[in-house]
Amino acid sequence: MSTILFELGCEELPPKSLKPLRDALQASVTEQLNEADITFDSIKAFAAPRRLAIQIQGISDKQPDRTEQKRGPAIKAAFDAEGNPTRAAMGFANGLGIDASQLTTISTDKGDYVGYEQTIHGQATTELLPAIFQTALDNLPIAKRMRSGASRNEFVRPVQWAVLMQDEAVIPATIQGHETGTQTRGHRFHSPDYHNIAHANDYEQLLAGLKVVADFDKRQMLIKNQVKALADEVNSDAIVPQDLLDEVTALVDFPIALRASFEPRFLQVPQEALISTMQADQKYFCLTDKAGKLQPYFIFITNIESKDPNQIIEGNEKVVRPRLADAEFFFLQDQKQPLFALTESLKNRVFQDKLGTIWEKSERIAKLSAFIATLMQQQGRDISIDETVRAGILSKADLASSLVGEYPELQGIAGTYYARLNNEPEAIAASLEEQYLPKFSGDVLPQTQIGICLALADRLDTLVGIFAIDQAPTGSKDPFSLRRSAIGILRILIEKQLPINLVALVEQAIRGYSDTEGSKIAKMGDTFTQVMTFLNSRYRAMYTEQGVSVDTIQSVQAINPHMPLDFDQRIRAVQAFSQLPQASMLADSNKRVANILAKSATVVADTVDESLLSEPAEQSLYSSVHQAQMAVTPLLENADYTHILQTLASLDEPLTQFFDGVMVNSEDDALKNNRLALLKQVRALFLTVADISELQL
Structure with missing residues (x-):
């Protein structure tokens, strides 16, 4: 049993790709070792700006004979x-x-x-390893490979050296065009020369002495701890997005965190703009107070242990100042006119070639939002129709602002700032940012009533328009993010407890295009059908992500409820029903009932003739069905689906006895038809909630 060390030394690797490259390298080597039946105790991958490495401990010397x-x-x-x-x-x-x-x-x-x-006879491990590592490198997820000099070998960056060792000895091989050896290089500035690795076990410790923290996760933890310590010194919290943290970790061999500051006057600018430019352009960690308000500090990670850190701090402060000044300029420039004035330029900005301008979209959003607000008012919600229309007209105004032109991710956010500066009602101002929520899976939803209206209207308008011009999502292509928009619509209606019918919303959205001068929707009926089908298909993606079984979703989809809130209530009821001891038997019985009714050659009556119930089992079932109908009626009025299914669980025993003791397909047509009518009533009871015959229990 021995230790293997492999290291590929390169020019600086792409920082956003370093962590995925490390994980892919380890996964590929592990898989190949397992396929080759080579055992090992542990495998660890290293990744730093100039290297990818693998250390395998306790590896067997050869494959077993077979x-x-x-x-x-x-x-x-x-x-x-x-x-x-x-x-x-x-x-x-x-x-x-x-x-x-x-x-x-x-x-x-x-x-x-x-x-x-x-x-x-098994091959020696050392004979197999060169090919294993080369295959792993060849299979790395590299979007675009490059060649260096006259070499025909391709990699993501020029390769400088290769190490392949078993304990203290070299495993001779050529990898990526380089002869393997035992020499590595340290930090580019602190320790640039080649250094010999005495033993494969010494790798991490040796590099630590050469100012390289080779372990990606250790380096990241060092950064997090240093950033927190510096933030605590000024009683602040650091904003540390994981993507930014991964990127910064990939940029440095020897992380040293330093805190710098900027002029407090820049804090008048929307903090989202300042944070955006400092994170995206400078890779800085911004600081906020305990209430989330940006502070005039930032933390950056340097790759050099400087004798005079103040010079580095001053250099970063000098670099960031013009970027913050640009954001300040755009913000002040936009304030020279009210937010509403920006809508004028939207009349010349195209939303989509076939669907008109952004101004026309704003008008449609305003009308559809007013329709939704009216429905919400009818449900007792406190919402102003006039303010909703005003918010719809202003919803896309900030797209014409200089600030959003420079920082597109601030759409909506900038509008909210400008609306408040213009003394627009707070309900309107807050809704301009909320219209884009949720932005991704699991994101927060709009909180204000007008924000809910705008978020629904914007998504519905886009959904209907894109389907109308035959640009529905296909395969992995979804340029307008319609799948995400559809789930956003469903989540808002469900989680905000809005009993609103999708049919009404889609029809109104289509009407918004038809009411404009020169209808943009030629086949309104087709568009309606396609959009409804698309929205209904999103339930499966949304609920499976929550851990709901596919058969539960199908059982509700089988009865095609058009109200997302109602759909969700049925899903929860079926989930609860599935846990009942009678659920499996009742699901099977419902399958049997559905099959019997489907095979009936005649139209089955809705009513049962009690005088024709001759068998005790069918009399018992009829009595139980009648009692269930009486119990279900008030529950159905309150959409209490969970209690409905719990009530119907009492039909388990009568149904079982019915199938055991009664011949449904009697030679007497009157008896047969009456029994079919009884089963039809049983099925109708369950279909008030879902088709539980779809359940696989």
């Missing part, structure tokens, strides 16, 4: 009447390099054959 059974021709063809080997047997033996006398008999269900058990 026995392989070779099967030749049938016994009848292998030996003649005197028992002598035929040419077929001789040829088989010669191919294996053995004498025909060494052949054995293999018995199978198709007869006896000649055969031979051959021992395959």
